[in-house]
Amino acid sequence: MNRKKVKEKLQQNSYRLTNQRAAILEVMFDNKGKHLSAEEVLYYAKRKLPNIGIATVYRTLEKLAGMEILYKTMFEEGKYRYEISDDKEHQHHHIICLSCGRIAEIEEDLLCNLEEQLENRGFEVLDHELKFYGYCPECKKKV
Numbered sequence: 001m002n003r004k005k006v007k008e009k010l011q012q013n014s015y016r017l018t019n020q021r022a023a024i025l026e027v028m029f030d031n032k033g034k035h036l037s038a039e040e041v042l043y044y045a046k047r048k049l050p051n052i053g054i055a056t057v058y059r060t061l062e063k064l065a066g067m068e069i070l071y072k073t074m075f076e077e078g079k080y081r082y083e084i085s086d087d088k089e090h091q092h093h094h095i096i097c098l099s100c101g102r103i104a105e106i107e108e109d110l111l112c113n114l115e116e117q118l119e120n121r122g123f124e125v126l127d128h129e130l131k132f133y134g135y136c137p138e139c140k141k142k143v
Ligand SMILES: [Zn+2]
Pocket: 090, 091, 109, 111, 112, 115, 128
């Protein structure tokens, strides 16, 4: 999602971009393609605004995820990671390396056939979440 699209979404939701919120959004843009925890967002946001606190970071990330500006995915138990949403209708899939924790993305929507089947049965599919676990090419060499 680009800055223009984000601006539109914020306006649609009458969400005012305060300095703190803008700093958090900038961190997300700076780290496009990465999956950041709230603590990591706080770490980078503090470089821009030293007084920013974790509560503001949590609240803003949740709000932005609710507006579908960010994706949030739980990779570790009880802990969400956030990324700027791409403009696709459905969330992309992830593969997580069990050795180094690296998270790679799978761009294709692997679930199209299944979605079609479900829709034929009368369901309306809004989104999905699919994670694969294994070893990345680097770690595979070591095991
Ligand atoms: Zn899909």
